[in-house]
Amino acid sequence: MYGDLKPGRGNKKVERGKAKYLGGNGRKTTGISKRVYRQNLKKIQVVENGSVVTRRVPVRLIRSGAIIKPVATDPFALPDHN
Incomplete structure (x- = not known):
């Protein structure tokens, strides 16, 4: 994986x-x-099947962009109504 x-x-x-x-x-x-x-592993949150889980992932894959990280949203931001 x-x-x-x-x-x-x-x-x-x-x-x-x-x-x-x-x-x-x-x-x-x-x-x-x-x-x-040993691989340079880092424990980060990743998106798997639409849900956020914590996994140990090689830094090589994080740098290459193969890992999808969850997008953090501002907790007090109002939605845009255009």
């Missing part, structure tokens, strides 16, 4: 040494640790 909310997976690598093209004997990997890339 609001994109894939599952976190991505990857590895974080730590290296030491000087690269061969810089005159060293190459990079040495000293540690590889698994990590999780």
Whole structure:
């Protein structure tokens, strides 16, 4: 509904040494640790099937305009009678 909310997976690598093209004997990997890339989720009100509900939505979808937010109206505004 609001994109894939599952976190991505990857590895974080730590290296030491000087690269061969810089005159060293190459990079040495000293540690590889698994990590999780979590989505930037924000809890906002969205319009679903004509009603307003609160959902956790990725900020990427909010910025792209894929999420329809409820329109706030002024509580003391008088209707226009033209």
